Amino acid sequence: MGLPALAVSAWIALAASTLGNMVLAVAVVNRLQSRRMRRHTLHLFVPLQYPAMIALPLAILWMASSADRNHPSVPLNVTALWHLLPWPLAGYAAACLVVGLVTPLVGLWRVFGPPPSVQTGFSSQKLCMVQRMGRRPVAPVGKHWLTRLPGNEVLSLEITEKRFRLPGLPVALNGISVLHISDLHFTGTLDRGYYEQVVDLCNDLKPELVAFTGDLLDRLQLLDWLPETLGRLNAPCGRFFVLGNHDWDIGPTEPTRLALENLGWVDLAGRVQTVDVRGQPVTLCGTEVPWMGSLPDLPPVAADADPSLRVLLSHSPDCIGWAKKQDIGLMLAGHVHGGQIRLPLFGPVYSPSAYGGHYACGAFWEAPTLLHVSRGVAGDVPLRWNCMPEITRIVLEA
Numbered sequence: 001m002g003l004p005a006l007a008v009s010a011w012i013a014l015a016a017s018t019l020g021n022m023v024l025a026v027a028v029v030n031r032l033q034s035r036r037m038r039r040h041t042l043h044l045f046v047p048l049q050y051p052a053m054i055a056l057p058l059a060i061l062w063m064a065s066s067a068d069r070n071h072p073s074v075p076l077n078v079t080a081l082w083h084l085l086p087w088p089l090a091g092y093a094a095a096c097l098v099v100g101l102v103t104p105l106v107g108l109w110r111v112f113g114p115p116p117s118v119q120t121g122f123s124s125q126k127l128c129m130v131q132r133m134g135r136r137p138v139a140p141v142g143k144h145w146l147t148r149l150p151g152n153e154v155l156s157l158e159i160t161e162k163r164f165r166l167p168g169l170p171v172a173l174n175g176i177s178v179l180h181i182s183d184l185h186f187t188g189t190l191d192r193g194y195y196e197q198v199v200d201l202c203n204d205l206k207p208e209l210v211a212f213t214g215d216l217l218d219r220l221q222l223l224d225w226l227p228e229t230l231g232r233l234n235a236p237c238g239r240f241f242v243l244g245n246h247d248w249d250i251g252p253t254e255p256t257r258l259a260l261e262n263l264g265w266v267d268l269a270g271r272v273q274t275v276d277v278r279g280q281p282v283t284l285c286g287t288e289v290p291w292m293g294s295l296p297d298l299p300p301v302a303a304d305a306d307p308s309l310r311v312l313l314s315h316s317p318d319c320i321g322w323a324k325k326q327d328i329g330l331m332l333a334g335h336v337h338g339g340q341i342r343l344p345l346f347g348p349v350y351s352p353s354a355y356g357g358h359y360a361c362g363a364f365w366e367a368p369t370l371l372h373v374s375r376g377v378a379g380d381v382p383l384r385w386n387c388m389p390e391i392t393r394i395v396l397e398a
């Protein structure tokens with residue numbers, strides 16, 4: 001049975017519905033990956049997306065081909081094609097058609113939309129780490145061959161400085177700088193020297209505070225890289241961390257927490273800690289939900305209290321709703337890696353969040369909270385297209 005005769009409009013509608021169907025399949029995968037689910041369980045479900053992606057167009061084409069038609073020489077237009085389908089399939093195809101037509105517009109907005117209204121400055125420097133180090137910092141471990149694919153940006157690093165005017169920030173904290181680093185993913189593919197270079201670059205930024213938002217390890221054996229990497233990162237007001245789903249997935253997290261604490265890092269998982277910055281108290285808190293622990297128990301802000309700054313470290317950006325209710329001024333998150341592969345004019349495809357690609361990376365102002373989602377430094381799969389690894393110096397202005 002060959003392809004049915006379809007009018008051009010019917011082919012376009014079929015293509016848009018197919019795109020919409022793929023978007024919905026990816027949306028389900030993104031939501032599944034945002035849940036508390038072990039990787040081996042996820043690997044049972046994730047491959048089902050591929051047959052699901054092609055099931056709709058195949059079903060429509062098959063029904064159009066096998067339909068009894070009075071005038072087989074006249075190509076089917078959209079209406080005729082629509083009437084051939086049983087109503088549940090017609091309804092689903094119509095929903096997919098709408099999704100398929102709207103999705104490119106959403107993608108364009110994500111790629112070309114304006115920065116948040118509170119952003120006052122942005123500068124960036126892009127480095128080729130191979131050039132900087134004079135060698136390829138890749139070991140023959142895991143999927144190391146992916147690093148040689150054309151256009152793979154995994155061996156580049158973007159160093160950004162983003163400035164924001166944060167309403168309510170105490171004047172004493174004007175210009176406070178926070179280094180946001182996330183998703184180091186020690187897998188062994190990028191070698192220790194690579195991370196040592198990243199830490200040197202972080203130290204050059206001279207932040208007052210450092211925040212690491214999780215996914216340190218994919219192999220527990222690589223804990224001994226810590227003294228020469230995160231152990232050398234300096235900040236006068238402290239270094240703070242939460243862990244991520246990959247740290248949770250490889251086994252008990254206590255050895256990782258202990259190793260970081262022994263190097264002077266402060267574990268904020270489910271905790272609240274006040275630090276002194278320029279004589280001003282800054283409230284820091286953290287969470288690793290949904291994978292570990294709970295949300296921190298923050299006291300409500302008293303109406304007559306002096307203005308202060310609350311900072312939340314969360315591995316996932318999905319806590320943004322909670323952060324807003326808690327008067328968090330700055331929320332830092334990782335986990336989604338910017339999607340790792342970003343299509344031109346479309347943005348990220350896979351983004352393991354309850355909000356899909358919405359918070360894949362970048363800054364979002366949702367009063368009273370400024371959310372910054374890092375693209376991270378690495379990933380368990382060493383592949384990035386149009387989505388360079390990053391470290392970010394965030395500067396807040398009163």
Ligand SMILES: [Fe+2]
Nearest residue numbers: 183215335336
């Ligand atoms: Fe990650």
